[in-house]
Amino acid sequence: QVQLVESGGGLVRPGGSLRLSCAASGFTFSSYAMSWYRQAPGGERELVASISSAGGSTNYANSVTGRFTISRDNTKNTVYLQMNSLKPEDTAVYYCYTWIGRVNYWGKGTLVTVSS
Secondary structure, eight states: OOEEEEEEEEOOOTTTOOOOOEEEESSOOGSOEEEEEEOOOOEEEEEEEETTTTTTEEEETTTTTTTTEEEETTTTTTEEEEESSOGGGGOOEEEEEEETTTEEEEEOOOOEEEEO
């Protein structure tokens, strides 16, 4: 079955960096686009970044453009989110997501807290 497992979250000071990873299994990873979403406390889940199946195309939310970078390694079935210049408003649970055969698949999320 499809599994998405996020890791790399934690507590970081404003201005710091983190790299999130999402290990995928149960499907042909290299055939599908992948995305990162986040949900802040009391907020709605929002799209952060997406990457095409081969990695040649990416897009970002305006709020993270220039600070976050999504990438993937199809040999490792893993998608990454490099987060730099973190701000307190980036505090959220970050989720890995893909869409296969009209079905949404989500990981369980990893918590990122940006605080001094």
